[in-house]
Amino acid sequence: MPKRLTVDQQESYARDGFVAPIDIFSADEVAEIRAEIEAAEARWPNALDGAGRNNGHLALPVLDRIVHDSRVLDAVEDVIGGDILAAGSTLFIKEPHSGGFISWHQDARYAGMEPHNWVTGWVAISNVTEENGCMQMIPGSHIDPLRDHVDTFGENNLLTRGQEVQGIDEGDAVAVPLKPGQMSLHHPRIVHGSGPNQSNERRIGFALQSYIASTVEQVLGDMYVQHARGTDGPQHHLQAPRVREAMSDEAVALRIDANKKLADILYAGSERMGKY
Ligand SMILES: O=C(O)CCC(=O)C(=O)O
Secondary structure, three states: OOOOOOHHHHHHHHHHOEEEEEEOOOHHHHHHHHHHHHHHHHHOOOOOOHHHHEOHHHOOHHHHHHHOOHHHHHHHHHHHOOOEEEOOOEEEEEOOOEOOEEEEEOOHHHHOEEOOOEEEEEEEOOOEOOOOOOEEEOOOOOOOOOOOOEEOOOOOEOOOOOEEOOOOOHHHOEEEOEOOOEEEEEOOOOOEEEOOEOOOOOEEEEEEEEEEEOOOEEOOOOOEEEEEEOOOOOOOOEEOOOOOOOOOHHHHHHHHHHHHHHHHHHOOOOOOOOOO
16 A cells, blocks of 8 residues: 555656655745745845755755655655665756756766666755746656766756757647645656746646665765665765754755765766856
């Protein structure tokens, strides 16, 4: 018996490489989460944009609570099993009428986490629609081996290198709109991307990027994880404590180190660095 997904949802994840929508937070809960995130943006400008979009859960209790929420972990357990480590997070915010987009890509191409028994949760903090740039998935693309990517470093591309799988038929894409508080789960090899925000509202997504089974190794560098559920027998990774006080000196220092290690992984073999 799955814990949070239905059997149909588990089957559609296996078949398509993603599943959505999954109800997680109530309207009241997500309104509170959004207010806390926006208060943090106002209080610590730049802490959550640019490279500061990464690993906010190490420094902000509101994001830590999402990463460790038992409803989120139940859904994750339904696809990767019960020994779960949280290996990172990214806030993907698209401001109203902004050009930022995400090119077609596969997460596993640059993440260095092997084997691919891991999953990304993506929680909608705002309403997320086709107009404001929801994710688009190519169903079934996770079945094939990893594809070649071209590093474009495109000006408005929100990915580190602007990496892109070329030749995708957009007619095959399925949009993944979400209501605030809902989550999607996607497979490390699924080809996905998203368009710009053409609406008057902010599009705020929190990518739980990613949850790994405790047996998964990092082959491109070192990374911090947090124990989330079950046991971590192999202990392959650096252990990060959970944050106690927002933006404490200790938490900020840890996040700087985690983000440096993440950049070393994401830019491994690249000729240049991007904005993130
Ligand atoms: O936020 C987006 O539009 C895309 C995020 C993404 O590529 C991911 O979470 O893997």
